Amino acid sequence: METGKQTRIRRYGCSLIDKAGLIALASLWAVNGVPPAYSDVATVSQTLQAQLFAVGKVSVPSSLTLKSTGTVFSPYVGSLNLRYRIRSTPSGTGGNITVQATGDFSPSGGPSISNGPLTYTCSAVSLGTPCSGVNSVSLSSQTNVATIPPAACTGGGAPCSAVDPNSLTIDFSLENDPSFKTGNYSAVVTFTISST
């Protein structure tokens, strides 16, 4: 026959005495690293081998709105934060991040990348070297955003970067030409990261 207290305890699966035993057993196991019930020790060696290849991945916001700075016919500008993780081999040439317009602004009548009005600058790179000066986004070719040196890696501190993920800032500027028809326009740019 069980007391009322015992009945309440057993609603949760086992008695307090059972729990105490299990906790003690687990504690001994945790401290010693082996099950306390066994008296012999077996040592097993296993070689773990990992082959790490050069790899890079980027992450960018799905959209960015370019806005006029307020003065008359000032360019439309916007700042994008690109995040990336990369590992480059010591024997390789490093890596790079590029950008290319994979679609011109649409609909027609507004800005057009083929006319060269979309430019960008790069800054605040946490790993690597940002592009220099003012660059034009191209529809036909990838243009440089950042260069990553050989033997670089993201996160964990030296010899890798301290931050994870790495990041850089890209400031876009779109010419504000009076010839553009009023309306809403959009274009897609694709960032690509590669590593060797």
Added chain:
Amino acid sequence: MKKKMLGAVLIGLIGVPSLFAQFNPTGNTTLSVSVGVEAGLRVDTPTTTLSTLGGFSDFTGSTDFTYKIRTSNVGGSGTVTLQITSDFSPVGGPSVAAPLDPSDTLAYSCSLIAPATACGGSQTASTTAQTSVASFGTNAHSTKLGSGPNSVSWTLANDPQYATGSYNATATFTISAT
């Protein structure tokens, strides 16, 4: 109850869409821009000297300006106006607001290049109201560098009652677009 709330919070956090996409070898960003109506002008003649040929002929001179404009392609329009925001001074000479004689006006005519339509005929400048210099229609676009030169040709009556001396007034040009 606490466990249920914690679960709901966790589910809520998981359900919040990240501002960033996942890490991939490539990433796409859609650049969006809203091109709106805009207008601006530059006065290329900061100081316009009105001069006379003598014999009490009118004082004349012209002010050049360049404009940039983009009006809406649906029902848009635009204007260029001017107003005398500071009357001739010192007193004793010409005046737009209080001429010595009602016929002593400051008048002007307009010469503009497309897509502007110049004001017609002779206009009388005012200190109390903006008067027309040019107008624009729907879907009007200047050139990238600005359309010009455009000019306002001034005519100021040469009243013998004016005291001799130099007099200055300020005309303010305003451009607008919808």
